[in-house]
């Protein structure tokens with residue numbers, strides 16, 4: 277095993293994807309302005325997370341993996357060439373915020389493109405692919421990529437939910453096209469559904485897509501149990517919608533009852549995690565109540581699965597996470613088990629009394645959701 281077991285991708289260009297501020301309040305018959313607040317997918321969160329990994333000493337314990345620009349051909353394994361050109365032009369002439377509907381595709385109302393966005397997105401995609409290369413070539417055992425912009429909502433010709441190119445999809449294709457892998461497992465623990473990732477592999481039995489997300493949330497009508505794949509891919513899209521308040525205990529049960537046994541049966545050669553730290557209890561965009569400790573445990577469970585079935589080959593790609601205060605803590609908590617350390621970072625925030633309940637009680641709502649998911653997915657998996 278290499279002396280640095282964990283690779284780390286980061287590039288200063290990620291910080292030039294500037295989403296700006298939000299200040300305008302819309303109402304019937306008009307609007308008004310408040311003093312500006314950062315856009316929810318703010319560059320400050322990425323910067324603070326990098327500073328946290330640096331300050332805690334975690335970055336220094338990892339092997340730096342340089343990012344690079346993805347080529348147009350690499351992007352075009354999923355995205356249309358018209359979309360790639362359209363995003364480049366918008367970005368160069370930006371800043372621009374959706375909604376935009378054009379002849380080459382779509383940008384939704386949440387997504388901002390500025391002068392640095394196209395290059396940041398190219399380097400995020402290339403960074404994801406380089407993380408996969410480093411693991412598959414044995415230069416590191418596993419890797420964390422602190423990417424920006426995020427990825428899993430992006431579709432072939434649609435920028436959605438802050439996402440421009442789908443780094444997860446491109447990383448999986450890279451593993452297959454360059455290294456000849458036949459079975460790849462994607463676990464998406466971002467609190468929102470990874471609609472773009474599901475779309476990309478919906479008919480593909482070589483890529484198992486498992487998503488845990490807040491039920492009936494974003495994007496609308498995606499991530500239902502019934503969306504199981506199509507044709508040869510039937511059974512290989514595994515959606516696990518969870519109720520608000522699922523918490524550490526509920527997530528652990530979901531992994532133990534579904535994610536781990538399904539992974540053991542699929543026996544992937546590589547696991548890619550779309551790591552959204554927006555299921556945390558402080559996240560303003562969802563309500564799932566995970567703590568830093570909960571994230572640490574999910575990371576450890578996935579590392580254990582990777583060690584058991586694919587020689588530890590695991591790549592984590594940063595996705596969502598909108599609490600500037602807490603995302604850095606939760607990200608450090610998923611990175612520590614990759615490296616195999618626990619630096620004793622004190623969770624300043626996990627003091628609210630309701631958290632103890634979410635850490636210890638498997639609520640009836642969550643039990644029912646897991647029962648439903650198991651009853652449904654057992655048509656394809658022994659669970």
Ligand code: ZN
Nearest residue numbers: 466467468596
């Ligand atoms: Zn998300």
